[in-house]
Amino acid sequence: MVPVVKDSQNLSMVDLAQEISRLALAARDKKIKPNEMSNGSFTITNYGSIGALFGTPVINYPELAIAGVGAIVDRPVVKDGQIVPGKVMNLTVSADHRW
Structure with missing residues (x-):
């Protein structure tokens, strides 16, 4: 079951969040x-x-693409030339190359 936010390009961030919650x-x-x-x-x-x-992530035909969001984890990161604790997350995108 994959709810679809219609006309998301016309929604503000607040309206988008509300529509996602409603769906x-x-x-x-x-x-x-x-x-x-x-x-x-x-x-x-x-x-x-x-x-x-x-x-x-596997694309739901006939969609163009799908983004997969991984867990947020603590990892060492470089900030201003120093190694410090940071939060990182992997984002994977699968796209239908025919489009």
Whole structure:
């Protein structure tokens, strides 16, 4: 079940967050409508929520691409020439090369 945010390019960040929350609640409550799960072009999947650091997300045909978000973890990073603790996350994008 993949809810689709319609016309996301026209939404503010606040409106986008509210629509995502509304669709997620409808999906959890099994009240989501078929037209709220169709005609997507890009998917974001969060395998980090189950602790995975990275993966290879599979595109939902006929969409153009999918981004997979890994877990946020502590790692040493370089900041201003110094090694310091930092938060890092892997982001993987799979795209249909035919488009």
